[in-house]
Amino acid sequence: DAGITQSPRHKVTETGTPVTLRCHQTENHRYMYWYRQDPGHGLRLIHYSYGVKDTDKGEVSDGYSVSRSKTEDFLLTLESATSSQTSVYFCAISTDRPSNEKLFFGSGTQLSVL
Amino acid sequence: DQQVKQNSPSLSVQEGRISILNCDYTNSMFDYFLWYKKYPAEGPTFLISISSIKDKNEDGRFTVFLNKSAKHLSLHIVPSQPGDSAVYFCASMDSNYQLIWGAGTKLIIKP
Numbered sequence: 001d002a003g004i005t006q007s008p009r010h011k012v013t014e015t016g017t018p019v020t021l022r023c024h025q026t027e028n029h030r031y032m033y034w035y036r037q038d039p040g041h042g043l044r045l046i047h048y049s050y051g052v053k054d055t056d057k058g059e060v061s062d063g064y065s066v067s068r069s070k071t072e073d074f075l076l077t078l079e080s081a082t083s084s085q086t087s088v089y090f091c092a093i094s095t096d097r098p099s100n101e102k103l104f105f106g107s108g109t110q111l112s113v114l
Numbered sequence: 115d116q117q118v119k120q121n122s123p124s125l126s127v128q129e130g131r132i133s134i135l136n137c138d139y140t141n142s143m144f145d146y147f148l149w150y151k152k153y154p155a156e157g158p159t160f161l162i163s164i165s166s167i168k169d170k171n172e173d174g175r176f177t178v179f180l181n182k183s184a185k186h187l188s189l190h191i192v193p194s195q196p197g198d199s200a201v202y203f204c205a206s207m208d209s210n211y212q213l214i215w216g217a218g219t220k221l222i223i224k225p
């Protein structure tokens with residue numbers, strides 16, 4: 001199994017509070033991704049990174065920011081959490097673009113915003 | 115507006131029989147398709163893929179068929195086993211090389 005660790009695994013927070021989710025990999029893969037999974041929507045890309053300090057937006061990036069200061073860590077921040085951001089968040093890594101290499105996923109973070 | 119659709123939220127199949135999971139897409143420019151499998155409390159794992167230059171790809175018990183004219187692909191699992199019970203996601207590549215995912219189909223294999 002690919003070495004991907006997401007923390008925390010579960011979090012409950014209140015509307016308006018900042019939240020940071022962490023993804024840590026031990027595989028030295030270049031690409032890292034943050035997805036959210038909601039019923040009826042499958043997985044939707046929030047942000048992705050193609051190298052240290054190189055990030056780009058996905059299809060549902062509003063309300064989220066990311067940072068990648070080291071190859072192994074990719075942080076997802078909700079600056080001011082809203083109830084619509086209640087979801088399961090998955091981090092994924094790959095050695096190359098999804099067209100060339102498959103993605104490996106972490107086990108997910110269940111986030112509840114009350 | 116979902117570009118990748120899995121119209122069956124769930125599917126129940128007898129152990130040993132064939133499971134057929136379906137996926138439709140709307141964008142004729144999509145040229146690479148993947149299936150991922152997900153168990154509860156785990157992340158998705160890659161299962162099988164197919165490029166638009168092919169109409170079939172096989173890996174053991176798993177076969178993916180692509181019908182470009184119908185914008186339809188299907189995943190066949192033969193024979194179905196209890197460990198195949200999971201949620202199956204279909205995904206396709208967009209023009210930005212990112213994956214567009216279907217909503218998933220929950221497959222239940224009955225003993």
